[in-house]
Amino acid sequence: MPYSTLLTSLENGIFIITINRPDKLNALNQQVMNDLNEVMNEVYNNAEIKSVIITGSGQKSFVAGADISEFIGSSIEQGKALAKKGQDIFFKIEHSPKPVVACVNGFALGGGCELAMSCHFRIASDNAKFGQPEVNLGLIPGYGGTQRLTQLIGKGRSLELLMSANMIDAATALQYGLVNYVVPQEELLNKAKTILTTINSKAPLAVAGCITAANAVFNENGFDIEVTEFGKCFGTDDMKEGTAAFIEKRKANFKGK
Numbered sequence: 153m154p155y156s157t158l159l160t161s162l163e164n165g166i167f168i169i170t171i172n173r174p175d176k177l178n179a180l181n182q183q184v185m186n187d188l189n190e191v192m193n194e195v196y197n198n199a200e201i202k203s204v205i206i207t208g209s210g211q212k213s214f215v216a217g218a219d220i221s222e223f224i225g226s227s228i229e230q231g232k233a234l235a236k237k238g239q240d241i242f243f244k245i246e247h248s249p250k251p252v253v254a255c256v257n258g259f260a261l262g263g264g265c266e267l268a269m270s271c272h273f274r275i276a277s278d279n280a281k282f283g284q285p286e287v288n289l290g291l292i293p294g295y296g297g298t299q300r301l302t303q304l305i306g307k308g309r310s311l312e313l314l315m316s317a318n319m320i321d322a323a324t325a326l327q328y329g330l331v332n333y334v335v336p337q338e339e340l341l342n343k344a345k346t347i348l349t350t351i352n353s354k355a356p357l358a359v360a361g362c363i364t365a366a367n368a369v370f371n372e373n374g375f376d377i378e379v380t381e382f383g384k385c386f387g388t389d390d391m392k393e394g395t396a397a398f399i400e401k402r403k404a405n406f407k408g409k
Contacts, residue, residue, distance in 0.1 A: 165202030215264025
């Protein structure tokens with residue numbers, strides 16, 4: 153379906169979502185957020201979609217932040233509602249049973265960095281910049297940034313970036329573990345497609361179980377969730393097919409059942 157702020161395409165099971173506001177450096181206004189919510193519904197419900205790439209239009213910016221003009225004049229309760237809505241949409245990305253990869257092609261600042269961190273992993277172009285500059289506005293990140301940045305790079309480095317509003321380049325993001333790879337911009341999408349093509353060949357329900365269990369790593373019951381997801385695999389046709397293919401020394405033919 154068409155979206156007013158997003159471009160989408162589907163090729164070989166890989167669904168590419170491009171935030172398309174290049175004149176605004178792809179900033180997240182409420183329409184973008186609404187479109188992201190709706191497009192993730194499509195990801196969940198379209199069986200032809202096996203995995204997802206999220207990126208930004210143009211070469212300068214993934215997402216350069218939220219549209220700050222929409223914050224002006226908001227009350228405490230309105231601010232809380234704004235953060236809750238953003239968190240709910242980004243949780244929908246984080247908890248997608250299908251892998252979602254951020255291809256960061258430039259600035260990923262504020263809400264853009266938070267969007268990238270809600271994806272299952274990140275690949276950066278060599279000109280990418282990451283940061284949470286909210287303290288410059290008298291704010292803190294509200295779409296999960298304080299939590300995910302700390303989970304991904306550790307408390308000390310996270311607090312330094314959160315409190316200083318400093319940006320880091322792609323090489324530093326790689327060193328910190330914020331991104332998995334840094335590649336030239338012209339190779340960015342192909343790098344993600346290569347990885348996702350491999351993932352798409354695996355058992356879809358098992359892939360979804362990996363996501364669920366890994367997302368629970370900071371929960372008290374993370375190990376219990378792993379036990380549950382492991383057990384659920386035994387009730388799938390894919391597990392029977394995968395083990396049979398291993399024993400028979402052939403390639404498995406997974407059906408996602």
